Every structure is written in C-alpha cells, then in structure tokens.
Amino acid sequence: MKKSFILVCCVIFLLVIITGNGYADYEAQRRRLVKNHIENEGIDDRLVLDSMLSVPREKFVPQDQKRQAYLNVPLPIGYGQTISQPYIVAIMTQLLNVNEDDVVLEIGTGSGYQAAVLAEIVKEVYTVEIIEPLGIAAKTRLKRLGYENVEVHIGDGYFGWKEHSPYDAIMVTAAADHIPPPLIRQLKNGGRMCIPVGPPYFPQVLKLLEKNEKGEVRIWDVLPVRFVPLTRAVDWKDKAWE
Numbered sequence: 001m002k003k004s005f006i007l008v009c010c011v012i013f014l015l016v017i018i019t020g021n022g023y024a025d026y027e028a029q030r031r032r033l034v035k036n037h038i039e040n041e042g043i044d045d046r047l048v049l050d051s052m053l054s055v056p057r058e059k060f061v062p063q064d065q066k067r068q069a070y071l072n073v074p075l076p077i078g079y080g081q082t083i084s085q086p087y088i089v090a091i092m093t094q095l096l097n098v099n100e101d102d103v104v105l106e107i108g109t110g111s112g113y114q115a116a117v118l119a120e121i122v123k124e125v126y127t128v129e130i131i132e133p134l135g136i137a138a139k140t141r142l143k144r145l146g147y148e149n150v151e152v153h154i155g156d157g158y159f160g161w162k163e164h165s166p167y168d169a170i171m172v173t174a175a176a177d178h179i180p181p182p183l184i185r186q187l188k189n190g191g192r193m194c195i196p197v198g199p200p201y202f203p204q205v206l207k208l209l210e211k212n213e214k215g216e217v218r219i220w221d222v223l224p225v226r227f228v229p230l231t232r233a234v235d236w237k238d239k240a241w242e
Helices: 002-019 023-039 046-054 063-068 086-096 113-119 132-144 181-186 233-238
Strands: 075-078 081-083 103-107 124-129 150-154 167-172 187-197 204-211 217-225
Touching: 023 046, 023 086, 046 086, 046 113, 063 075, 075 132, 086 113, 086 167, 086 187, 086 204, 086 217, 103 113, 103 181, 113 124, 113 132, 113 150, 124 132, 132 150, 167 181, 181 187
Parallel strands: 103 124, 103 167, 124 150, 167 187
Antiparallel strands: 075 081, 187 204, 204 217
C-alpha cells in the first residue's frame, strides 16, 4: 500500500512538472531552441539571442498550440494568420541591426511575438495590425506581459504609420507583391527595412532594403521564405471571419 502511494505521488509530481504551469519546461525548451536552431544556424547578434531567450513564445500562441511553441516552425494563431518560425524572427531582427536607441515600425502585429522580440532591444516599437481582433488581443497581451514600449494600431499596414515616422528600421511580417512606397518614405536615412516579397501562398524572397544617408535605396535578396500575404483594407472587409 505504501509503495503504491509513493508511486502515485511520483506520477503526480511528474505530471505537475510536465503539464503544470510549464515554466521550467518552457524555459528549457526555449534555451534548446535558441541554441540548436538559432545560434547554431548563424545568428550571432547577442542582443537578438538574448531577446529570443527572454520572450516567452508560449504566451503568444493559442492554448492548443502551446506544446508546439518551441518547435522551429510557424504556428496558426487564427484568422488565417501565423506566428513566424523562430529562426525567421531571429534573422529578420538581426538584419535590421537595431539597438536600444532605435524606434521601429512593424507591419503585421499578429499575436505580438515579433513586436516583443524587438521591444526587448529597441527604445520603441510601433506595430500595425489590420485584423482588429488580433490587434486588440495583441495589445492586451503585450501590456499584460509588461511591454510598455510597444504601441499597437489597427489599420492598413501598407500605408505604415506616418505619425511616428521616420523610423530607424521597419519590419514587415507578411508578403507583399512589391515594397510599399509609403514604407520607404517613412524609413529614416541610414535605416533598414526587412520585407518578404512575392506572390501569396507561394515561395517568396526575404529582402533587405537599406536607405543611405542621402536617401538612396539599395535592396538585397536574403533567402527564400513563405509568409501569409499582406492583408489590405479591402481584403479585411471581404473576409467573413467574424
């Protein structure tokens, strides 16, 4: 009887560790992800690595996706949108080459994960989400987690957020068929933009745009990617998600 009781207690204890609040387990998974799939894949910016170690990705995915939170894959977050693959989040953040004095514009808030990663590094993040329920949820989530330097706006990201421009860097987390001119105009001289460009639901190219001190623009192809399309105002109105 005593042995059975001890066995039951041990099983319960293990279940609490595995399925309880999950903090220690998530933290260990996060460290493994960053080491194996980010640092070992060439991401060497210490600010980016530390940010990826700090942000709890499990807080930015739906409840039924939490067990997959630290797989190096994109995950669905509803409304036809996804939270990006961690490696892609890391490389896009590194490409921007941002620091603690920078103000960054993000297009495509989603669940708020990329904004949180940026917020760990930069002075201010302004992020635009066109799908209102996602934007509202992300704003609430980011505030609850203490990201006071992130401001969320519901709107059409194609036009950026002119009020707070120019930006030191701009990140677009959805694929457009061209680089939106308003975003180029809102990028500060000397700034960088990272954006996937290509047709929806087909392979695209992650592009790095740099505007020099004279305002001249150069663009580099970085790597093939696959993002959800950049949703426009007319697309949002036509959807029957609600």
